[in-house]
Amino acid sequence: MVPEKTRASGGFMNFDIERPYAFYGIIVLIPAALYTILRYKKILRSFITNPEVFSASASVTRLRRCFFLRTFFRCMAWMMLVLAYAGISWGIKTVPVQKSGSTVSFVFDISYSMTAKDGPSGISRLEAECNYARGLLKHLEGTSVSVVLAKGSGVTAIPLTEDFNSIENMLSQLHPNLISSEGTDLGSGVRAAITSFPSQSAKAGCIWLFTDGEETQDSLLDALNESVRYGIPVAIVGFGSERESELLLADGKTRVKTALRSSAVEETVSKVKRIRAGGRTDSDLTPVIYVDASEYGSAGKLLKMLSPQDGSGSVSYEVHLISRKNIFINLAIIFFLFSIIAGEIDFRRAIKNFTRGTAAVLVFCTFTSCSxxxxxxxxxxxxxxxxxxxxxxxxxxxxxxxxxxxxxxxxxxxxxxxxxxxxxxxxxxxxxxxxxxxxxxxxxxxxxxxxxxxxxxxxxxxxxxxxxxxxxxxxxxxxxxxxxxxxxxxxxxxxxxxxxxxxxxxxxxDEKEIVPVEKSGGDAALENAVYSIIRENEEKRWKNQQQKTKNSSLDY
Missing domain, CATH: 1.25.40.10 (Tetratricopeptide repeat domain)
Structure with a gap:
């Protein structure tokens, strides 16, 4: 579930380059082109020094045309091979992944804006999200839960565990001073939640982000896009009032206005859906939703994300970029074929060569097309x-x-x-x-x-x-x-x-019952008498063996 390697990415244009260093291979074309030009001049000089050959100007023109066309097509073929090795991908496809069981990561926004007391009954947003999380924990029996704190950075405070007592203790200690970094970086919190899930896990992961929507880094869109790519659904739960209120910061001097930025969060969620949709239906996409904590049934929407359609497990959809390696390989082969044809260009045989080239391309496409x-x-x-x-x-x-x-x-x-x-x-x-x-x-x-x-x-x-x-x-x-x-x-x-x-x-x-055996006094006395006789016989036999051994010993 966790990405195993870092790639160069084109952000939200669904563009990716797996091996950017491969472009250094294009530099090889510079010495190759210089060598080709020098070789051409050397050949041309040999033509000029021979009057009989040089008089055939048509042959020189044909040589020049063939030489440059062949060089151009071979350079293009090499460039296509470099692009194929670079691992360029664009466009997306959804890949179904069967999951059994669920894991949840709680991401708590603990920035200073969460201390504003515009929650239910005048409590702070931070207290409101803690109470909300406690209510959810009561319905997560058998589910592993991790806790991530988001402020200026994201920190995994508690890894995946089913020990809810430790989570309860953490909830009672939540405060902006737990993280020294300033600002609000919700994206780093979501990324920390992604890494809290083990790779190659058979359980489906889910992220619940508790926040007021205020951020200073504008990183949430990137993080949500990354989460959807790995098939991890995200629910953003909003706390606070949309009516702005003044808040005194930790320095005791600065006053700022803060409110629940639900419209900004909803716009971010819509962007993620538009970017990742690609013509697919919502049922094929990893869900990213926003709910207001004060909305009736909001907790039910979150718990529904953990409930599969049937008892056999759930199918989540990971978003994968489509590799275009085959396109560049095919283009490389086509350009190489053109270089061979260009080296044999003759207007008298142009139609014949064109027919051969077309047939070769058709045969190639026939054998490489995938049924x-x-x-x-x-x-x-x-x-x-x-x-x-x-x-x-x-x-x-x-x-x-x-x-x-x-x-x-x-x-x-x-x-x-x-x-x-x-x-x-x-x-x-x-x-x-x-x-x-x-x-x-x-x-x-x-x-x-x-x-x-x-x-x-x-x-x-x-x-x-x-x-x-x-x-x-x-x-x-x-x-x-x-x-x-x-x-x-x-x-x-x-x-x-x-x-x-x-x-x-x-x-x-009925065979498990053991019947007790009772012994009478007479049976016990008889048993003792038998044991006495056996003991006496053993003593006599032992004495006889000692005497026999003593008499039969040899004196050296």
Missing amino acids: KKFDEGRLLFEGKLEWNRKNYNQATACFLEVSEMALKNGDARASEYARFNLAVTYLMQDENESAASYFKQILDEATESTDLQVKFAALYNSGIISHRQGKFDEAAEFFKEALLVDSSSTDAKINLELSIQEKSLQVKP
Whole structure:
């Protein structure tokens, strides 16, 4: 969830350069161009010194034209390769990411403007946001929460925890003096909240920013845009009154006017939505909302952000820039082909060369164009690579995208593979319920055309999940069905036997009662007599062994 590397970015123009240092490669063209020009002059000099050749002025003109065209196209091809390596991206796409569970980061604005006492019943904005946060904590049982303080900078005061007592203690201590930096930088608070979420987490993150909307750094728009890019929804909760009031700053002299800047915050939220929309519907975008704390049902809107549509988990959408590397690679190849054609230009053969070049370009475009099935296969392959690298979030994103594409294209086989890979990915993350639901979908929709290997694997892994959950009857049934698909599987046979044994070893309730054994006095006396006889016999045998050893010893 946290960005793993820094890139040069074009701000809000949805433009990105992954490796800016690659542009140094263009400098190579300078010595290459000088060498080419010197070589051309040397060749031209050899023509001039030979009167017979020089008399053919048409040949010299053709040589000059071919030489410069070929040099130009090869330089352009090299520049395209440099641009491709630089990793230029523009435009955006939304990538679905399956999440299970929620984590929340509370970002508290503790600037001096929050000490203005225009809250409910005359309390300060700071007290109002603390009371509001306490009310939310009562509904976040089982949810990990972090606390970030925002003033002139953002600081993670409490990392993700389920110990709400520590958060309660922090709320009682909130004051502008906790951070010495001046001003209000809400963007740094949001960025600190983003970094408080662990990378490669299976849980969905959410940021709740409590503020009056006043900031001195104008960094909120950048931070919200970054949060949406990583699929982290943000809710901004406004505190205070929109009617301005005077506030005495910490120096005891300066008086400033402060108020709830709801219109400015709403405008910022609208800008984020416009920038990231790109023609997509709101349902495909990570939500960024503004609510007034005094508004009825405002807390419900925040809690709704944590509630998935069903019990299997939620799908959040990360915004990714679209890489244009393939465009520059294709242009590099085209320019290189043109350089070859330019070197062979002859007006007498112009039509023939043009036909060859066009055919080459058409063949190239035919073989490099990506059909729908090719796109699905490529994404499955990318997902498998990420799975092998244990980047399960990236793998899940690839498989979800394949599943959506297959559903639109009506490709049942690709959909089947995508769901199976999703199930295996969740199984590796111990998300047994989500994995079992996908295996069940595969088995419920299985037909005669279903890949037998996929069907066997779905049955086998369903048996593994049931065995882990202690459902040995159900596990045995899954392994039996798996053997009906592939009777040669030794693992399935072993697991079937283990499930049957585990089932038989389960103790029945009526067998757990232990019946006490009572002994009578006569039985105890008889038992003591038997022990006495055994002891006497042991003593006699020991004495006999000692005498025998003594008599049989050799004197050296």
